[in-house]
Amino acid sequence: MTPLIRELGRVEYEPTWREMQEFTAARTAATPDEIWLLEHPPVFTLGLNGRHEHVLAPGDIPVVHVDRGGQVTYHGPGQLVVYPLLDLKRHGLTVRSLVELLENAVIALCAAHGIEAIGRRDAPGVYVEGRKLASVGLRIKRGCSYHGLALNVSNDLSPFARINPCGYAGLQVVKLANLVPGMDVAAAGEFFAQFLLDILGTRARVAAAGR
DSSP: OOOEEEEEEEOOHHHHHHHHHHHHHHOOTTOOOEEEEEEOSSEEEEOTTOOGGGBOOOTTSOEEEOSSSSSEEEEOTTEEEEEEEOBTGGGTOOHHHHHHHHHHHHHHHHHTTTOOOEEOSSSOSEEETTEEEEEEEEEEETTEEEEEEEEESSOOOGGGGGBOGGGOTTOOBOOHHHHSTTOOHHHHHHHHHHHHHHHHHHHHHHHHHTO
16 A cells, blocks of 8 residues: 655644644554655744753744654754654554664665765764754654654754754754755655655565565
């Protein structure tokens, strides 16, 4: 069962989060998976493990407390946000392997443009020369995932200075457009979606064969 790709454009954070929760609560074993590609207006989100002291000076950017894992991060225009609404068992995934799948999509995107990027087991996300390019934060409920990944593509990075990104004081961030001139959210999203569909299709076939 191929996941449905939904390109939502720029949408407000809280209604989208609630829609993810509702989708996950209502889904059954027969519900097709979906992958949402979108951008958000400026917002800081603080995960279940988030500590207020990591929100240094939010100013006029709202802070939303959410039910994903992790600490505080920033979303804004020009950042690709990917929400994989997946039945993990269907694809033979664990939480860790889903995190690695999302990270590997970013690493593959970078590699396709000659950029070396890595994931870190101790601090999920993708890094280029020690600077964070993408953040991962998930919630698993009834064996299904929501929330996901945020990839800095062409967004303004200055709001990250108002927080300790992902709980790390002084952590530097980078965006794809600084590494690959001309890269935009649409191009990054197209690559990302195809990578996920290819890998998930393979994993689903393996999981089905193993039943």
